[in-house]
Amino acid sequence: MALSAVLNRTVMAVATLLGVAIIVFVLIRVVPGDPIAMMIGPGASASDVIALRAHYGLDGSVSSQFLVWFKSALVGDFGISITMRRDVLTILGEHLPATIELAGLALLVAILIGGTVAVVGTLTRGRRSGAIVDAVNGIFLALPDFIWALIFVLLLGVAVPLLPLTGRIDPSVQIEFGTRFFLAESLLTGRFKVASDILAHMAMPTMALALPLAAVIGRVLKQALTEAMVQDYVLLARIKGMSELRLILGEALRNAVGPTLALTGVQATFLIGGTVVVERIFAYPGIGNLAIDAVINRDFPLIQGLVLLFGLIFILINVLVDLAVVALNPRLRYG
Amino acid sequence: MAEAAAALADDVRGATVSIARRLLRDRKVTIAGGFILFLVILAIFSPLIAPMDPLMQDLSNAELPPVGFTDAAPGFWLGTDDLGRDILSRLIYGARIALTVAFVAATLAATLGTVLGLIAGWYGRWVDAVVSRLVDVWMAFPAVLLSILLVAILGSGLYSVIAAIVVIDWTRFCRVVRAETMAQARMDYVTAARAIGFRRGAILAKEILPNVMPVLVALLTLEMGIAVIVEAILSFVGLSVSSDTPTWGGMIAQGRQIAHEAWWVLAAPLAMLCATVIAFNQLGDGLTRALDPVLRR
Numbered sequence: 001m002a003l004s005a006v007l008n009r010t011v012m013a014v015a016t017l018l019g020v021a022i023i024v025f026v027l028i029r030v031v032p033g034d035p036i037a038m039m040i041g042p043g044a045s046a047s048d049v050i051a052l053r054a055h056y057g058l059d060g061s062v063s064s065q066f067l068v069w070f071k072s073a074l075v076g077d078f079g080i081s082i083t084m085r086r087d088v089l090t091i092l093g094e095h096l097p098a099t100i101e102l103a104g105l106a107l108l109v110a111i112l113i114g115g116t117v118a119v120v121g122t123l124t125r126g127r128r129s130g131a132i133v134d135a136v137n138g139i140f141l142a143l144p145d146f147i148w149a150l151i152f153v154l155l156l157g158v159a160v161p162l163l164p165l166t167g168r169i170d171p172s173v174q175i176e177f178g179t180r181f182f183l184a185e186s187l188l189t190g191r192f193k194v195a196s197d198i199l200a201h202m203a204m205p206t207m208a209l210a211l212p213l214a215a216v217i218g219r220v221l222k223q224a225l226t227e228a229m230v231q232d233y234v235l236l237a238r239i240k241g242m243s244e245l246r247l248i249l250g251e252a253l254r255n256a257v258g259p260t261l262a263l264t265g266v267q268a269t270f271l272i273g274g275t276v277v278v279e280r281i282f283a284y285p286g287i288g289n290l291a292i293d294a295v296i297n298r299d300f301p302l303i304q305g306l307v308l309l310f311g312l313i314f315i316l317i318n319v320l321v322d323l324a325v326v327a328l329n330p331r332l333r334y335g
Numbered sequence: 336m337a338e339a340a341a342a343l344a345d346d347v348r349g350a351t352v353s354i355a356r357r358l359l360r361d362r363k364v365t366i367a368g369g370f371i372l373f374l375v376i377l378a379i380f381s382p383l384i385a386p387m388d389p390l391m392q393d394l395s396n397a398e399l400p401p402v403g404f405t406d407a408a409p410g411f412w413l414g415t416d417d418l419g420r421d422i423l424s425r426l427i428y429g430a431r432i433a434l435t436v437a438f439v440a441a442t443l444a445a446t447l448g449t450v451l452g453l454i455a456g457w458y459g460r461w462v463d464a465v466v467s468r469l470v471d472v473w474m475a476f477p478a479v480l481l482s483i484l485l486v487a488i489l490g491s492g493l494y495s496v497i498a499a500i501v502v503i504d505w506t507r508f509c510r511v512v513r514a515e516t517m518a519q520a521r522m523d524y525v526t527a528a529r530a531i532g533f534r535r536g537a538i539l540a541k542e543i544l545p546n547v548m549p550v551l552v553a554l555l556t557l558e559m560g561i562a563v564i565v566e567a568i569l570s571f572v573g574l575s576v577s578s579d580t581p582t583w584g585g586m587i588a589q590g591r592q593i594a595h596e597a598w599w600v601l602a603a604p605l606a607m608l609c610a611t612v613i614a615f616n617q618l619g620d621g622l623t624r625a626l627d628p629v630l631r632r
Contacts, residue, residue, distance in 0.1 A: 016472045027488050142560070142616035143609065146568055150587060150605050158598045165594070273477025277568050281591065291480055292572055295487040303484070310477055 006322040013318065017311040022066065024307045028300055029062050058300070069304065078308075079301035083293070088305040092287065096309070097180035098168055099279070099286030102202060103271050105183075106209035110271075113210060114217025121222040122229065122248055140215035145274040149208035149281045156204060164201050166283035173197060205282045209274050213267055220263045224256035231255075258328045265321030269314050357625045364621030367614040374611065378430040385424035386410065389581045393419035398597040414599045416589060422603050425581040429604065432493065432575075432582045433611065436566040437559040440500035444562075445555045447501060448508025453539055453547070455509070456516025466513070470506045478503050482565055486574040493576050496569050500562050511554055515547045549626035553619050560615030567608055583608050 053059045060068075069079065078088035117137060124130035157165040164170070169182060175194060179185050183202070186195040228234060229252050237251050276288035283289065287306060294302040358364050377384060387410075396419040399408050407414065413422040455466035482499040489495035519525065520543065528538045569575040570584025571591075578585060583604040590601025 012471075019472060024484065028484075138620070139613065142613050144564055144612075146564060146571075147605070147609055147612070150591070150601065151609075153591065153594055154598060154602055154605070158594050269477070273479050276477065276479045276483070277571070280572065288480075292483060295483050296573070298487070307480075307484075310480060314477070 003326060006319065006326065009322065010315065010319050013315040017308070017315060020311055021304070021308055025066050025069065025304060026062055028298070028303060029065070069301075073308070078305040081294075081299055081302045083297045083299045083302070088301050091290070091302065092305055092309055094180060095285060095287045095290045098182075098284065099272075099275050099288060101181060101183045102205055102279070102284065102286060103209070103275055105202060106206045106213070106271055107268060109206055109210035110213035110217060113214035114221060117214065117218030118221035118225055119245075119248055119253075121218065122225040122252075123244060125222075125226055137215050137218050140211055141219065143212065145208045145212055146277050146281075148211050149205065149278045152204040152208055153281065163203050165204075168198065168201050168285055169194075170197050170201070201282075201284075205275075205278045205284055208278050208281075209271055212274075213264070213271055216267045217260065217264050221256060221260045224259050225252050228252035228255045258325060261321060261328065262325045265318070265325070268321065269317050272310065272313055272317070354625050358621060361621045361625065363617045364625070367617035367621065370610060370614040371618065374430050374434060374614075377427050378434045381427045381431060385421075385427045386412070387421040387424045389420060389424040389428040390579065391420060395419065398593070398600075400597070401599050401603075413603050414597070416586070416600045417593050417597065422586075422600065425586060426583070426603055426607055428581040429583045429586060429607070432570075432580060433563050433566060433608075435493070436497060436500070437562045437615070440497040440504075440562040440566075441555055441558040443497065443501045444504040444558060445508050445551060448505035448510075449512045449544075449547070449551060451505070452509040452512025453516050453543065456513040457520055457535070457539055457543070459517075463513070466509065470509055473503070473506045478565075479568060482569065483572060483574060486569055491569075491574045491576070496566055496575050499569070500565050504558060504561065507558065508551070508554060511550055512547055515550055516543055519543045519546050549622075553623040553626060556615055556619035556622055560612045560619070563608065563611050563615070 050059070058065065072079065076089060078092075080086065081088050081091055084091060117133065121130060121133045121137070124133060152163075153165060156163045173194060175186075175191070177185055183195060183198045186192070186198060225248060229247070231252075234247055234251050237247055242250070275286060276291055278284070279286045279288035280292050287309065290302070291306045291310075293299075294306055358368075393415075396408060396411070396415050397417055399411050399415040399419075400406055401414040401422075402409070402412050404414075411421055411423070413426065415421055416425070451466050455463040481503055485499040485502060486495045489498060525538060525542060528542050533542070566575055566582070567584030567587060570582045571588045573588065575582055575584060586604035587601060587608070590597070590599075590604065594601050
């Protein structure tokens, strides 16, 4: 996959995003369930209803509504949330940093755990302990983030209540943040007590998201490492007397990372999808939790904004993975 | 010719027997298969097996812990929820929705995906381009969000949940079947069938489909596990069947609310969900292992 191919895929992805936006826009409007009827009291007059419809851009045909929405969206105006009665873009901006920090941390943890599992699995390959590592990894592969989240609720929230069960930060913490990136900001400004409180809140959702991804990384990377370990350059290094661990970390890993990244990059997008339900379980104030509320309340402008935002994140992750694969494999750089 | 056909039939029978033997010898498969069979029996005969009415509320017996813990009441083996309903009975009835969704949704998704995959893999060119592009578009979106969106659009209920799973997960089958069909289409037996003068539809249905079947069966089993999870997630969010019908996901949502006071309300359905998902997964893996050598032979 050369750079031109990456560019090509990105263009296709943007076209896809536009298609998804149109489909969602039409679908949520043709089905029964009127958001205006839900927000308005029984005493409202017919003219009030009409005025409200106009206010939220819900009058006119679906196609004309879409044109209006699309024109405003191009200049960054995504309308006003019906349930929160505030600007959609502002709401998204308030919730996105929480999800970015959660997903970023989960990705980091998944790489660390998955990498360790792969290295240990490669060291113990062919032995009984290696079979146990594989079997345990298999269980982790089978169970999704939803189940892990609830297991953690029971174990670390209820049985041994070590960690806070809900939210992003303790309500008693009275600190003004300059940004919405609470964790990054408190770490950078040296407020480690606050940071540790935030980390305690993030620990369970992070682990729930990280474990299934770690299992995938562990399996794919171990496969790639095992294949690399029988290559000539590893044999040469072995003859030179390198230890098995140094062989794996110093020689095999460099060549195994590329294929692993290509195979697991897509899995990283599942992480974003997983935040939806995991954030719900831990009442974590990110865009996933927001999305469920928006759908249940039929908040059209907010749903529309969220769909676009999720789509954009997916495209971004895919492009980044593609670029990283190209960067890691010199043979792909020209072609 | 007749002899050859008889010999072939013998071979097929022999292969089937050897697959069955290999499956029965695989302890993971027998345990997983046994558990799913047990669930099927629970689901079919729930009125006979369940000790109590799963909907009967009794606030004087609310939040009783499972038998063996202090304050437990006899008869409520796994305790009661905050409305005093018997957890064990609700768990048993919950198997009905879980298995209905697993079997129906997975089978329909497999059917849709297989038909499109066969067509795309066989006809190639623009047909393949259209189907493949559709799969890419579909997979580019977070499945959980898409299913919640779909059910919100269709209205909650069992049919919507099944429809959402089918609409989202047909891509898994389509991708694999398409690739497998392309590989099979290049094989000599397909060329032979063409030379004899078989029609395209007949070749697809009678020659290629049976050869794609092993992959399909394994994938179908794995999909059943996924369907159980999706139903639980939708129940958890409150978008599956009405709260009058006991579901594991609904019980989990309820248990999450009162996890601090009554952990068993969450633990019981969660354990059931875990066991079911792992069982479908192990069965799928076992089928893949058992059927693979046949494919390569």
